[in-house]
Amino acid sequence: MTGSLLEIERLSVSFGGLRVLDDIDLKLAPGDRLGLVGESGSGKSTLGLAILGLLVDTASVSGTIRFAGAALPIGDDRAMSAIRGGRIGFVYQDPMGGFSPIHTVGRHMHHAIAAAEPDISRRAARERAAALLAEVEIRDSAARLDDYPHQFSGGMLQRIMIASALAGNPQLLIADEPTTALDATTQANVLRLLDRIASARGMAVILITHDLGVVGRFCGDLAVLYCGNLVSLTTVARAMANPVHPYTRGLLDARPRLDEKPARLRTIGGVLPRAGAAGGGCAFEPRCALGRGVAICRNERPLLLANRSGDRVACHLAGAESEVAASC
Amino acid sequence: MIRTVLARLGLSLTAALGAALFAFLTLRVGPGDPARLVLGAFASDEAVAALRAEMGLDKPYVVQFVHYIADFVTGDWGKSYAMGEPVRSLLADRFPATIELGLCAFVIAVAMALLCGMVGSYARRDWITRLLRTLASFSIGVPQFWFGLILLMVGFECLGLFPGPVGRLGFGVPPPPSVTGLYTVDALLAGDLATFADACRHLLLPAVTLGLLPFGFLLRLFWANLDDVANEPFVLVGRSRGMTRWQVFRRYVVPNAIVPTLTASGLVLGQMLAGSVLVERVFNWPGAGALVTQGILQQDYSVVQTFILLSAVVYIVANLCVDVLVAAIDPRIARKDTAG
Amino acid sequence: MLNLINITKSYPRKGLFGRGGEPARVVDDVSFSLQGGRTFGLIGESGSGKSTLARIALRLVDPTSGTVLYRGEDITGHAPSRLMAFRREVQPVFQSASGALDPRMRVAALLEQPLVIAGGMARSEREDRVAAALRAVELPADFTTRLPRTLSGGQRQRIGIARALITEPKVLILDEPVSALDVSVQAQILNLLKDIQQARGLSYLFIGHDLAVARFMCDEIAVLERGRLVERGPADQIVGSPDNAYTKGLLEASRWSDHRG
Numbered sequence: 001m002t003g004s005l006l007e008i009e010r011l012s013v014s015f016g017g018l019r020v021l022d023d024i025d026l027k028l029a030p031g032d033r034l035g036l037v038g039e040s041g042s043g044k045s046t047l048g049l050a051i052l053g054l055l056v057d058t059a060s061v062s063g064t065i066r067f068a069g070a071a072l073p074i075g076d077d078r079a080m081s082a083i084r085g086g087r088i089g090f091v092y093q094d095p096m097g098g099f100s101p102i103h104t105v106g107r108h109m110h111h112a113i114a115a116a117e118p119d120i121s122r123r124a125a126r127e128r129a130a131a132l133l134a135e136v137e138i139r140d141s142a143a144r145l146d147d148y149p150h151q152f153s154g155g156m157l158q159r160i161m162i163a164s165a166l167a168g169n170p171q172l173l174i175a176d177e178p179t180t181a182l183d184a185t186t187q188a189n190v191l192r193l194l195d196r197i198a199s200a201r202g203m204a205v206i207l208i209t210h211d212l213g214v215v216g217r218f219c220g221d222l223a224v225l226y227c228g229n230l231v232s233l234t235t236v237a238r239a240m241a242n243p244v245h246p247y248t249r250g251l252l253d254a255r256p257r258l259d260e261k262p263a264r265l266r267t268i269g270g271v272l273p274r275a276g277a278a279g280g281g282c283a284f285e286p287r288c289a290l291g292r293g294v295a296i297c298r299n300e301r302p303l304l305l306a307n308r309s310g311d312r313v314a315c316h317l318a319g320a321e322s323e324v325a326a327s328c
Numbered sequence: 329m330i331r332t333v334l335a336r337l338g339l340s341l342t343a344a345l346g347a348a349l350f351a352f353l354t355l356r357v358g359p360g361d362p363a364r365l366v367l368g369a370f371a372s373d374e375a376v377a378a379l380r381a382e383m384g385l386d387k388p389y390v391v392q393f394v395h396y397i398a399d400f401v402t403g404d405w406g407k408s409y410a411m412g413e414p415v416r417s418l419l420a421d422r423f424p425a426t427i428e429l430g431l432c433a434f435v436i437a438v439a440m441a442l443l444c445g446m447v448g449s450y451a452r453r454d455w456i457t458r459l460l461r462t463l464a465s466f467s468i469g470v471p472q473f474w475f476g477l478i479l480l481m482v483g484f485e486c487l488g489l490f491p492g493p494v495g496r497l498g499f500g501v502p503p504p505p506s507v508t509g510l511y512t513v514d515a516l517l518a519g520d521l522a523t524f525a526d527a528c529r530h531l532l533l534p535a536v537t538l539g540l541l542p543f544g545f546l547l548r549l550f551w552a553n554l555d556d557v558a559n560e561p562f563v564l565v566g567r568s569r570g571m572t573r574w575q576v577f578r579r580y581v582v583p584n585a586i587v588p589t590l591t592a593s594g595l596v597l598g599q600m601l602a603g604s605v606l607v608e609r610v611f612n613w614p615g616a617g618a619l620v621t622q623g624i625l626q627q628d629y630s631v632v633q634t635f636i637l638l639s640a641v642v643y644i645v646a647n648l649c650v651d652v653l654v655a656a657i658d659p660r661i662a663r664k665d666t667a668g
Numbered sequence: 669m670l671n672l673i674n675i676t677k678s679y680p681r682k683g684l685f686g687r688g689g690e691p692a693r694v695v696d697d698v699s700f701s702l703q704g705g706r707t708f709g710l711i712g713e714s715g716s717g718k719s720t721l722a723r724i725a726l727r728l729v730d731p732t733s734g735t736v737l738y739r740g741e742d743i744t745g746h747a748p749s750r751l752m753a754f755r756r757e758v759q760p761v762f763q764s765a766s767g768a769l770d771p772r773m774r775v776a777a778l779l780e781q782p783l784v785i786a787g788g789m790a791r792s793e794r795e796d797r798v799a800a801a802l803r804a805v806e807l808p809a810d811f812t813t814r815l816p817r818t819l820s821g822g823q824r825q826r827i828g829i830a831r832a833l834i835t836e837p838k839v840l841i842l843d844e845p846v847s848a849l850d851v852s853v854q855a856q857i858l859n860l861l862k863d864i865q866q867a868r869g870l871s872y873l874f875i876g877h878d879l880a881v882a883r884f885m886c887d888e889i890a891v892l893e894r895g896r897l898v899e900r901g902p903a904d905q906i907v908g909s910p911d912n913a914y915t916k917g918l919l920e921a922s923r924w925s926d927h928r929g
Contacts, residue, residue, distance in 0.1 A: 039850040040821065052568055078572065085570015092568075097561035100580045102587065102658050111579060115570035148659040154714075164569060183713035184877060188921040210850050217924060254855035256884040258907055258922060264862065265855040265884065271820055272850075 004066070005030045005171060005204050006051070011063035013043070013050050013228075020046050022228045024063070025304065028204055030171065035215030035236060036208045037251070038225035041272050044208045047225070048174045051206075052090055053080035068171065085115035089165030089203075093177035095157035099149035106145030109133070109164050116168030132163040136193060155186035162194060166201075173198065176208045191218055212251055216240055224248050227273060227283040230304055234311035244311060244318045246290045282316065290317045336651050337644070344640035345397070351636040352393055355629055362627040366409045383409070383629075400637050406630035410623065415630045419616060423638060424509025425496060426615035429538060429607070430600035431510075432531050437539035437600075438593050441546035442586075448547075449554035450577055464551070467544025476537040476610035483533055490533050493612040501526050534611040538604055542596040549592055553585035560584070587658050594650030598643035669839055669871045670702040670725060670758065675734035677720055677895075694720045695731070696895040702839060707865070707872040709886030709903065711879060711918070717895040718875045722843045725873055726760050727751055756786065759832035761825075763844035769816040775802075775827060776812035782835050801830040804864060822853035826860070833864070839871045846881065858884060879922045883907040891915045 006028040013021040021043045028034055038044040049055050051065060053074045065072045067087065073079040084090070092098040099108055109129035114120060120128070126145065133141035136159035149157060158178060165173060178194065179187035195218060198205050207218055215222055215236055222239045224232040224247060232245040243249040250268035270287040281298040282291060291297035296316045304314040363379040364371070380386050384395060399406065405415040448460040483490035491498055496511055504514040504523050512531065515524035557563070558581050566576040605617040616635055623631035675698045678691040695717040702708050712718045723729040727736060727743060736744045738754055746754075769778055779798045783789050789797075799809055805826040816824060825845065832840055842861070846854040858881065865872060874885050882889055883903050890900035891914065899912035910916050 039852060049564075054564065054567055081567075081570050081572050083570075084568055090565065090568035092561050092565050094561055098565045100560075100562045100566075100584055101660060102583055103580070104659075111566065111571060111575075112569040115575075150660055161565070164565075168570065184879075184921040185713065185917055188924045191924075212851070251851055254852045256855075256858070256878075256880040258880045258883060258919070261883055261904065264859050267855040267859060268852045271822065271853075 003069070004028065005032070005068060007064075007066040008051070009064045009066070011047075011050060011061070011065065013046055013055060013059050013061050015059045020059070020228050021050065024230050026223060026230065026233070028172070028206070030204055031198075031202045032204045032221065033198065033219040034204075034206050035212075035219035035222045036206055036225065037210065037212060037215055037222060039210055039251075039272055041227075042225040043228040044210075044225050045176050048090070048176050048206065048208050050074075051172075051174060052084055052088060053077070054084075081115070085112070086168035087170050087172065089168070089170035089173040091158070091161050091165050091173065091175040091178045094181050095154050095161050096149070096181070098161050099157060101149055104146050104148055105133075105152070105160055108149075108160075109145065109167065112164040112167035128167070129163075132166055133160065135166070135197065136160065136163040138163070153186075154182055155190060158182060158186075158190050159193065162190075162197070166197070169201070170203060172204045172206070174206045174208070177210070178207070179214065180209070180211070187214075194218070212240075212255065222248075224251070229283055229314065231284065231314045232312070233304065234313070238309060238311060244307065244313050245315050246288050246317070247284050250287075250289065282314075291315070332655055333648065333652060336648060340644040340647060344637065344644060347640050348397065348633070348637050349393065351633060352396060353389075355624075355627060355632060356389065360627055362409060362629060365626060396633055397637075400634060405634045408623070408628050408631045410626040410628040410631075415634050418619065418631065419634065419638070421509070422614055422616040422619055423635075425613060426608075426617065427601055427642065428496075428510040428512065429531065429534055429604075429613060429615060430597075430602075432512075432535040433537075433539035434542070434593075434597050434600045436535055437543040437546060437596065440539075441543050441550055441589075444547050445550035445554055445585075445589075446577075446582060448551050449558065449581075450574075460547070460551075464544045464547045467540045467547070470540065472537060472541065472604070473606045473610050475540055476534070476607060479533045479537060480610070491530050493610060494530070495612050495614050496527060496530050497523070498526050498530070534607050534613055537610070538600060538607045542593075542600065546589060546593055546596065550585060550589040553588055554581055557581045557584045583657065587654055590650055590654050590657075594647040597646040597650070598639075601642045601646065602639050669704050669739060670873070671699075671735075671737035672701070672721070672725060673699050673735040673737065675699065675721070675724055675731045675736070677717070677724060677729070678732050694895050695724070697734075698892070698895070698897050699734075700890055700897070700900070702871045702873055703887075704838075704871055705865070705869045706887045707874050707885055709874045709876065709882040709889040710892055711876060711882050711889055712892035713877055713918075715894065716892040718892050719843055721892075722760070722841050722873070722875050726758060726841055727754065752786070756782075756835040757837050758839040758841065759835060759837040760841045760843060761828050761832050761845045763847050769824065769827065771816050773816075774812065775814045775816075778816070778827065779812075779831055779834050782831065786835070797834055801834045804833055804867075805830045805860060820853075821849055822856060825849065825853075825857055829857075829860070829864070833868075837870070839873070841873045841875070843875045844877070845874075847876065847878070854881070861885070879907055879919055891918065 004027045006026070008024055008026040011021060011024040012019060024047065036044050036047060046055065046059075050061055053072060055061055056075060056077065061074055065074060067083065072083060099105070106126065106129060109132065110125050113125045113128050129145055130142040133144065138144055138156060138159060152160065162178075175194065179190050182190060191214065194205070197203070205218075207215060209215060219236050222232070222234055222236045223230060224245060226247050232239070232248050234244065239248055240252070243252055247268070250266070253266035254268060256265060268287050273283065273286070281300060282288070282302050285291050285294070285297040288297065294317065300316070302314040302316050304312045306312050307318065361376070363376045363383060363385060367375055367379060377386075384392055403416075405419075407414050408418055411418065444460050444463065448457055451457060480493060484492045497503060501523060503511060504518045504520055507514050507517050511527040512524055515521070515527055558577075563576055563580055566580055567573070571579070605621050607613065608615045608617045620632055620635045622628070623635070675695055676693065677695040678693045680691045698721060700708060700710075710718045710721060720729060724731050724736065727746070731744070734744070735742055738758065743751065743754055773781075776798055779801055780794045783794050783797060798812060802809055802811055807823065807826055807830070816827070819827065845861070846857050849857060861872070862885070864870065872885070874882065876882055886903045888900065889903045889906040890897050891906065891912065892898070893914045899906060899910060899915045906915060907919065910919055
């Protein structure tokens with residue numbers, strides 16, 4: 001650990017009184033890969049946008065976000081613009097929607113490059129743009145700058161989106177479901193590319209996804225969000241081998257597998273409650289295989305505490321469960 | 329691109345022919361005999377029949393229609409039987425007057441709609457949005473002649489800033505040498521700034537009156553388009569690249585919202601150029617609207633038919649310009665062309 | 669139950685002045701059959717023609733050539749009036765249930781709509797059917813008064829299934845029924861579909877892109893690549909040891925993201 005790149009402290013976000021993120025604490029070292037996992041409505045995309053400072057228009061944000069040692073000016077849109085362009089990149093989930101249909105790819109690239117480096121000449125910007133497209137393996141990159149978004153496939157557009165996110169040489173890339181809209185084979189290729197680029201640049205990545213499999217390939221750490229609460233922060237390896245939080249376990253078990261054919265899939269009962277609907281207890285309690293009906297789970301909000309192996313888990317029964325798991 | 333334009337042109341010509349046919353049939357199906365109208369109730373049947381033959385009314389409809397179109401194309405627009413004057417000279421002054429008023433109203437309506445739409449969508453202050461929304465509703469709801477009269481009352485009688493309802497130029501101001509027939513343009517061409525200023529002062533109030541409704545319509549449409557585009561993901565992505573809100577608005581939101589607005593404004597332009605009887609009445613504007621209304625009532629075939637085809641041609645040209653403009657902005661339209 | 673024989677679907681590429689080129693083949697000589705009480709999976713990526721095949725199997729789209737047999741009867745050329753029984757017995761479930769549900773109609777009205785259209789059923793009987801369909805998809809009976817927008821994605825998909833079940837069909841065409849859902853909801857819906865199949869002996873045509881999901885759901889799998897069937901066989905075999913290069917590529921991609929540390 002060479003000190004933190006990103007430190008989030010007590011971050012809460014609400015939309016019109018509805019709390020979507022609740023007291024999030026999170027740290028990221030330079031070059032780290034964090035998988036941010038949750039179901040729709042868990043607040044995972046909101047967390048990404050909060051770090052980028054893109055929520056101030058619509059939501060009330062409290063808490064502090066420190067980036068490379070200094071607190072981000074999340075309330076100051078102009079100051080945040082400089083940081084967004086230069087130091088934090090963003091990849092959006094839907095590559096088709098992520099480009100203005102009436103502007104060439106070169107225009108988009110130029111806008112991104114000029115935002116990070118306002119004094120750059122047109123020609124230098126164009127060269128940079130071509131180099132960035134080449135970095136994401138777009139063939140014939142200089143010529144393709146003059147093409148429009150609809151002339152590319154979804155996978156190619158997602159590569160270009162990554163290229164434009166790299167325009168300011170960011171130290172952190174926030175990728176919100178970058179491959180969800182793509183076919184399986186394209187998905188694998190785009191993730192491999194992202195993997196290679198992040199390693200080569202030593203860039204930290206927060207990968208927001210609902211797909212634990214993708215996290216398994218790509219990330220070192222795993223943060224699981226449930227109803228706006230961070231319920232578990234562990235290494236991916238430990239989470240996959242022996243998930244301590246019952247929600248993480250439920251998510252893992254619910255995936256159909258290639259190598260076996262059970263008669264039924266294991267499910268998490270019930271439905272995701274609405275944001276902000278949680279009472280005083282653990283938000284997951286009504287659906288939890290372990291804690292449902294247990295008094296402490298129902299009445300007391302579990303804190304995100306470190307356990308023996310250094311993982312942080314918000315569950316009253318997590319210790320008990322790992323013992324159960326160990327004994328069988 | 330050229331193919332798109334050609335295809336559109338073909339389509340518009342068909343539409344124009346359809347409109348001409350409709351007008352042709354409506355005039356003929358209606359009650360009354362134009363020859364009888366011209367000669368009066370006491371003329372002899374022989375005289376009426378002779379006039380009918382002269383007017384070509386005794387021929388089958390198909391032949392009449394073909395003649396009508398062919399004569400129009402060759403520039404032989406016939407004679408107004410109600411007024412006894414060639415249609416060409418009747419329309420020579422009035423049609424440019426209508427066009428000048430319509431174009432000016434259109435430019436004002438579009439420019440103001442674009443400006444107000446952008447302010448309304450971009451502004452974050454409640455009172456601005458509310459003000460502009462009220463303005464849009466007012467523009468759509470207010471009766472045209474009433475608004476024209478109010479403008480005259482305030483601009484002419486109270487403030488004395490604008491001329492009264494005296495037509496296109498003040499008394500004693502000679503029209504500029506005719507090139508296009510549009511006084512403002514002709515005055516500029518002749519380098520006569522005083523006449524240009526006078527023509528503009530006379531044009532402004534009627535143009536504002538005529539442009540009010542399309543302004544409200546286009547404002548609402550453009551505003552809604554802007555708000556829609558502002559929710560597109562590429563706006564979020566643009567912001568995440570470090571662009572300011574204004575940069576993203578200017579570069580992405582406005583151009584994308586303008587495309588559908590332009591298409592709609594082409595339709596509005598056609599409507600503006602067809603002339604407006606009400607506005608012409610209020611401002612004493614010597615346009616074609618009054619002439620044609622009268623022509624319809626008197627079954628003055630050649631005036632009405634010529635005007636309809638002329639309007640159709642102007643309409644086609646206007647919409648063609650809009651189509652070319654839209655195709656130039658939106659690459660997806662130009663591309664459909666080459667995909668075949 | 670349902671046989672598709674040598675189905676080809678091509679769309680003419682139209683130029684503006686009728687200068688057509690080579691027609692685009694979306695589906696190219698595809699045959700398969702659906703056995704009673706079993707699930708046949710059509711797996712492919714976007715542009716493989718799988719959704720076009722679903723629409724042809726539903727007789728919503730006419731094939732350019734080929735035959736659709738339902739219970740041995742050739743229904744390819746049947747007029748809509750002769751397809752009434754077929755429409756009742758073969759029902760679709762689409763990926764986005766929210767797009768298929770009229771946002772202004774309450775659940776009860778949505779569910780009984782197919783019965784009302786078919787006609788000839790008393791109100792009380794329709795209400796019984798609606799209640800039974802809600803039970804079948806494990807939703808509480810008081811859902812009848814809800815509006816679609818108040819439902820979660822999973823609940824909407826359950827309503828989509830209930831709506832398909834209301835006419836007591838024999839065959840369900842499942843077009844990417846869980847692709848838009850979160851993993852935990854996806855598992856619930858997949859289990860539900862299996863339960864319904866067992867309880868009612870339905871045949872499923874399952875259309876999807878995820879091999880792991882297909883393995884769980886299907887008895888037999890066919891892999892589509894750009895309109896052609898490149899490989900077919902028992903699900904275990906296709907996912908376990910595929911022969912075709914394209915299938916192997918798909919499988920490798922799925923494995924890649926199926927990693928478990």
